[in-house]
Amino acid sequence: MNTDPGTREKLRIVMNTYKLLGLRETVREIILYLLGDRPEDDFDQRYNVGTIYQPKGTGREEETPAADRYAVEYVPTRECVMKYILNNACDMTLIRQSTFVDLGCGKGRTLIIAGQFPFKRVVGVELSSQLYQAAVDNLTRYRIEKHRMQCKDIGVICGNALEFDLPRTDLFVYMYRPFLGPVFQGVLDRLHQFHVTTGHQVLVAYACPVEESYLEGHGGFTKLREFQVISTDYSWSAWECRTPVSPMSRVSAIESPA
Numbered sequence: 001m002n003t004d005p006g007t008r009e010k011l012r013i014v015m016n017t018y019k020l021l022g023l024r025e026t027v028r029e030i031i032l033y034l035l036g037d038r039p040e041d042d043f044d045q046r047y048n049v050g051t052i053y054q055p056k057g058t059g060r061e062e063e064t065p066a067a068d069r070y071a072v073e074y075v076p077t078r079e080c081v082m083k084y085i086l087n088n089a090c091d092m093t094l095i096r097q098s099t100f101v102d103l104g105c106g107k108g109r110t111l112i113i114a115g116q117f118p119f120k121r122v123v124g125v126e127l128s129s130q131l132y133q134a135a136v137d138n139l140t141r142y143r144i145e146k147h148r149m150q151c152k153d154i155g156v157i158c159g160n161a162l163e164f165d166l167p168r169t170d171l172f173v174y175m176y177r178p179f180l181g182p183v184f185q186g187v188l189d190r191l192h193q194f195h196v197t198t199g200h201q202v203l204v205a206y207a208c209p210v211e212e213s214y215l216e217g218h219g220g221f222t223k224l225r226e227f228q229v230i231s232t233d234y235s236w237s238a239w240e241c242r243t244p245v246s247p248m249s250r251v252s253a254i255e256s257p258a
Contacts (some may be wrong), residue, residue: 043079043109048145049138051076051109070183074106074131077176077207081234082113088227089205089238090172095119098203099167100151103187104178108135108156112142115149119172124156125164132158162186166194170201177208184211192220195241202241208233215239 044050053075086095100114105124114122126132135156143149157164162183173191195202204221206212210232215221226237 041076041078043076047112047142049107049109049112049141050134051107051138070180071127072104072177072179074128075176075208075233076106076109077113078234079109079113081207081236082110082174084227085174085205085207085236085238086114086117089224089236090203092118094170094201094203095172098170098172098201099123100172100174101125101167102174102176103161104175105135105156106131108138110174110176111135111139111154111156114174115142115151115154118150120151120153120169121167122151122154123167125159125161126156127158127160129158132156162190166190168198168200171203173202173204175204175206177206177210180211185214188214188218188221192218192241195220196243204239204241205236206239207236209235209237212237 041052044052096118098119099121100111100117100119100123102110102114102124105111105126108124111122111124124135126135139154139156161179171191171194175187179187191202191204194200203224204215206215209215209226215223215237220241221239222242224238224240226235228235
């Protein structure tokens, strides 16, 4: 992501915001950006759930000092942003053969949205027991309301993103800046190792990409695309795990006859 955009880049960012939100919301975003405020969100009212923003320090008190040090406050992804990512990060073929995994799923909003797409399975992972329980309650309410779901296998796990067992399928991994520094690095290492050992495709959609430099410097990921808008909260990039080519493989490829 460009942290110091020029005039032309700023225009592209505004146009991206227009593609995502439309004219009225883009104007509103510009005003909110200047005021440093957050937009209103009617997701909870429409789906009869409770996924509102929760400041850091509430819901994570029982976690370890290390987890708290590198954790980031819970902020729900806007529905229009999540749907735009799911519609544009990859084609529908990958979605149909993949498990959607939200690492740091908070109160489960993205699980509800992803369930409206034809994933094989949708699963959230949340370290905080309080936020985990909120996600469980929200999924229960969502099912009772009988909203449209294309994926019937939706669940949430209370656990550590560095330790839980990754589903043995292709993965669509979503992260909304859930953790920083060495924890983020450790998660990337796990995802890449999973790809190398299983051969399954791993796509990472990283929203509010404040730690994108870890992906850029990893060597095991290739950026497929990025989408920068006025608010960093709604900017995202898509990355694919790749298997590094060994020096011997390169030599063999060079020496092979045409």
